[in-house]
Amino acid sequence: MKNLSFTKKLVANAFSIGVLCLAWILPMQHSFAVPAFARQTDQSCIACHAGGQFPELTPYGRLFKLTGYTIGERTTPVSVMGVVGASKMAKPDSVNSSLVNYQQPELSSPINKSLSFETASLFFAGKITDNIGGFAQITYDNFASPDSSGANTVGHSGADNMDIRYADQIVTPSSNLIYGLSLNNNPSVSDPWNTSWAWMNYVPYTGGKGSNAYIDATTPYPNNGLPGLVSGLNAYAFLNKTFYGELGFYRTANKFMSFMNSGHDAAPIKGSNPYWRVAYNKEWGPQNFMIGLSGMTGHPYDSSFGATWSDAASYYSVKSNGMDFQYQYLLDPHTITIQSVYQHQLTSPSSQDVMQNGNSPYGANIFRLKGSYVYMAKYGGSLAHFNQTGDFSMATTGNTYEVFYIPMQNIRVGLQLTNYSKLANIDNPRDANTIRLYGWFSY
Amino acid sequence: MRNISLSLALTVSIIVTACSSTTERSRTLGDPNVSGKTIAQQVCSTCHGVNGNSVSPQYPKLAGQSEEYIMAQLKSFENHLRTDRLAIEIMSGMSRDISVQQAKDIAEYFSSQTLIKDVKKTSVNTSKGKDIFENGILDRGITACVTCHGPEAKGQFAYPRLAGQHKEYLVKQLHVFKETQGRPNTPMEFVIKNLSEKEIDQVSTYLSTLD
Numbered sequence: 001m002k003n004l005s006f007t008k009k010l011v012a013n014a015f016s017i018g019v020l021c022l023a024w025i026l027p028m029q030h031s032f033a034v035p036a037f038a039r040q041t042d043q044s045c046i047a048c049h050a051g052g053q054f055p056e057l058t059p060y061g062r063l064f065k066l067t068g069y070t071i072g073e074r075t076t077p078v079s080v081m082g083v084v085g086a087s088k089m090a091k092p093d094s095v096n097s098s099l100v101n102y103q104q105p106e107l108s109s110p111i112n113k114s115l116s117f118e119t120a121s122l123f124f125a126g127k128i129t130d131n132i133g134g135f136a137q138i139t140y141d142n143f144a145s146p147d148s149s150g151a152n153t154v155g156h157s158g159a160d161n162m163d164i165r166y167a168d169q170i171v172t173p174s175s176n177l178i179y180g181l182s183l184n185n186n187p188s189v190s191d192p193w194n195t196s197w198a199w200m201n202y203v204p205y206t207g208g209k210g211s212n213a214y215i216d217a218t219t220p221y222p223n224n225g226l227p228g229l230v231s232g233l234n235a236y237a238f239l240n241k242t243f244y245g246e247l248g249f250y251r252t253a254n255k256f257m258s259f260m261n262s263g264h265d266a267a268p269i270k271g272s273n274p275y276w277r278v279a280y281n282k283e284w285g286p287q288n289f290m291i292g293l294s295g296m297t298g299h300p301y302d303s304s305f306g307a308t309w310s311d312a313a314s315y316y317s318v319k320s321n322g323m324d325f326q327y328q329y330l331l332d333p334h335t336i337t338i339q340s341v342y343q344h345q346l347t348s349p350s351s352q353d354v355m356q357n358g359n360s361p362y363g364a365n366i367f368r369l370k371g372s373y374v375y376m377a378k379y380g381g382s383l384a385h386f387n388q389t390g391d392f393s394m395a396t397t398g399n400t401y402e403v404f405y406i407p408m409q410n411i412r413v414g415l416q417l418t419n420y421s422k423l424a425n426i427d428n429p430r431d432a433n434t435i436r437l438y439g440w441f442s443y
Numbered sequence: 444m445r446n447i448s449l450s451l452a453l454t455v456s457i458i459v460t461a462c463s464s465t466t467e468r469s470r471t472l473g474d475p476n477v478s479g480k481t482i483a484q485q486v487c488s489t490c491h492g493v494n495g496n497s498v499s500p501q502y503p504k505l506a507g508q509s510e511e512y513i514m515a516q517l518k519s520f521e522n523h524l525r526t527d528r529l530a531i532e533i534m535s536g537m538s539r540d541i542s543v544q545q546a547k548d549i550a551e552y553f554s555s556q557t558l559i560k561d562v563k564k565t566s567v568n569t570s571k572g573k574d575i576f577e578n579g580i581l582d583r584g585i586t587a588c589v590t591c592h593g594p595e596a597k598g599q600f601a602y603p604r605l606a607g608q609h610k611e612y613l614v615k616q617l618h619v620f621k622e623t624q625g626r627p628n629t630p631m632e633f634v635i636k637n638l639s640e641k642e643i644d645q646v647s648t649y650l651s652t653l654d
């Protein structure tokens with residue numbers, strides 16, 4: 001900061017606080033490449049994103065994230081993104097009928113629709129000081145929730161992922177240490193490989209109502225329960241581009257930190273909830289490999305599970321442990337990325353739940369595997385497999401196939417098909433098979 | 444109250460730390476107060492390695508490369524004279540606001556590093572590549588590489604060091620010279636035009652084994 005005047009420092013830090021204050025409502029979407037970062041470095045998306053696809057990061061992209069998004073020059077920290085799409089489910093009426101029997105919400109109308117505008121995001125992203133940078137995303141979902149009649153949907157805008165970092169890097173002739181802090185509102189969104197929980201729903205994710213919408217819908221707590229409701233401060237270190245460690249604690253994002261939550265003071269979790277991650281990374285030639293472990297112990301209040309009893313102090317215990325890996329081959333014009341994540345989750349019911357329903361602890365296992373190939377950062381395809389089992393009737397298994405075309409780095413069009421062989425208690429899961437055409441743009 | 448205290452402490456500590464940071468470990472480009480060595484270690488090293496020996500053959504090794512060549516390339520990137528894809532998509536941005544002094548410092552830093560080659564000479568057959576490097580193929584108008592790049596391919600003047608470079612990188616660049624206008628204003632497009640795919644592989648293999 002020697003190069004900045006006091007006024008500039010003040011403006012820079014005021015800006016950092018301003019960025020932190022951008023949060024409203026709605027659950028998380030996923031972040032794509034952020035053009036503001038590209039303008040900051042004046043590089044193409046492919047510098048950070050493998051083959052120009054998202055969210056897979058290149059080794060350079062990981063270091064860009066770990067060093068707090070601070071490489072480059074400060075520039076206009078604003079970007080926009082939009083998604084249009086059309087989708088067709090095989091037999092939505094049949095699926096709805098089964099869902100009603102299973103006491104699940106019926107399909108929302110956008111599952112079967114002609115080409116229409118789905119989502120748009122506004123990003124505030126970029127370098128703030130030599131050591132501080134980040135991004136905050138606000139997303140408008142055109143089909144956010146059913147209207148009062150239940151026949152149509154209404155749109156909402158709300159806070160999306162936020163990740164504000166302080167980072168430093170110590171370089172010697174024989175070692176390299178990156179360390180820092182991440183203030184974020186989604187456990188594991190800080191993951192530098194983008195393979196951990198916050199990203200594992202991507203199989204692949206395109207924004208809007210994907211052909212695999214029910215994968216996310218059946219993913220158990222806390223994967224889709226905590227984002228947007230908590231704030232966490234994580235400390236991390238990456239040594240010699242080989243060993244990675246991260247430890248953070250998440251609390252309800254209320255009071256002073258309520259700017260990071262969905263805009264209300266309802267407390268979803270009790271106290272400080274630890275999140276941890278370790279990973280081993282190896283790079284050789286055009287290839288790199290990572291294997292990692294992660295875990296979180298959460299104490300969500302009963303209300304987070306939809307319980308109606310009034311004991312506000314009663315809470316569940318949810319222990320999640322996972323393993324993930326990634327392999328990449330990156331040598332122009334070829335890009336291959338294989339990602340996988342497995343998570344075991346054990347939920348212990350609250351004392352009230354045990355007393356009133358006699359429920360006992362139950363487990364869930366989630367497995368995701370995705371492989372993708374991109375040629376010339378223009379033509380690509382992916383194959384993804386998802387499998388979820390558990391003590392509750394939540395078994396969900398299937399594949400998503402996708403082909404896409406990136407005519408220029410700001411535009412992507414794709415066609416994806418998701419086949420279900422199991423889907424919760426639906427009698428014929430293939431009725432939910434969905435084909436989807438989408439267009440994505442950013443600036 | 445505890446929440447407020449923790450949050451305030453966090454905010455204050457981040458601001459204080461940020462304000463107390465120095466340019467010694469800055470990753471800021473376009474600031475003349477940041478030294479070229481710092482840029483080399485904090486930014487360039489993410490792809491080219493802190494000692495100039497990149498791991499990925501996507502990016503060239505800069506260790507032991509001539510200062511003159513590195514500076515010339517930075518200028519080419521900045522001026523968009525080099526239009527091969529990765530030069531435009533990655534390096535033009537990195538070099539857009541590098542000052543002359545910073546470019547000199549960066550070149551000096553990497554030039555002084557020791558190159559570590561990927562493969563041992565004994566593990567591959569290099570005889571044909573060596574022959575092309577030393578003698579060229581005169582009946583097809585292919586000049587000997589040694590003429591410009593020096594007897595041990597360590598470069599001279601503005602001609603780059605090729606010894607010990609990633610084979611994949613050399614192959615890629617030879618294709619750029621042969622098939623595109625991505626690297627203009629060099630004799631290479633004429634030197635390379637009659638070299639076959641197999642010969643490109645052979646000479647690249649040989650060069651990658653040199654110390």
